[in-house]
Amino acid sequence: xxxxxxxxxxxxxxxxxxxxxxxxxYRKDYRLDLDSGRRVRPDIAFTARKVAVFVDGCFxxxxxxxxxxxxxxxxxxxxxxxxxxxxxxxxxAALILAGWTVVRLWEHVPLxxxxxxxxxxxxxxxxxxxxxxAAGEQPDQDLPRNQPGDDSLS
Ligand SMILES: [Zn+2]
Numbered sequence: 001x002x003x004x005x006x007x008x009x010x011x012x013x014x015x016x017x018x019x020x021x022x023x024x025x026y027r028k029d030y031r032l033d034l035d036s037g038r039r040v041r042p043d044i045a046f047t048a049r050k051v052a053v054f055v056d057g058c059f060x061x062x063x064x065x066x067x068x069x070x071x072x073x074x075x076x077x078x079x080x081x082x083x084x085x086x087x088x089x090x091x092x093a094a095l096i097l098a099g100w101t102v103v104r105l106w107e108h109v110p111l112x113x114x115x116x117x118x119x120x121x122x123x124x125x126x127x128x129x130x131x132x133x134a135a136g137e138q139p140d141q142d143l144p145r146n147q148p149g150d151d152s153l154s
Pocket of ligand 1: 058067
């Protein structure tokens with residue numbers, strides 16, 4: 001049985017491309033060794049701003065909308081999926097403890113919405129950081145104001 005497919009799922013790929021087009025630079029599938037000793041590998045990591053993005057598969061991470069447990073082999077999948085979800089939560093907590101902002105997106109989230117969520121998190125952490133555009137990341141231009149589907153600006 002193949003392990004959790006972690007990288008280069010289509011929604012993740014689309015999100016990465018969109019962020020790249022907006023001028024953001026990130027590391028993909030980058031392993032973080034946290035002080036707690038825990039190793040976490042976000043799908044997309046903005047190391048200077050400490051924003052970790054995960055694009056979670058609806059099945060593997062038990063999305064409330066599409067994560068209906070498989071009827072066959074419930075005895076096998078049930079505990080496995082619960083374990084996945086528990087690990088997600090532990091990883092989130094470890095990241096937050098280490099000063100990271102965690103963004104988790106279901107793979108079913110529309111691209112526009114996913115981009116907006118990530119950009120919002122980056123903007124928030126950018127405001128907190130005293131060195132915008134620190135090593136490894138390009139300085140961000142002014143954020144586009146006319147993002148399609150973005151009605152969250154107030
Ligand atoms: Zn879903």
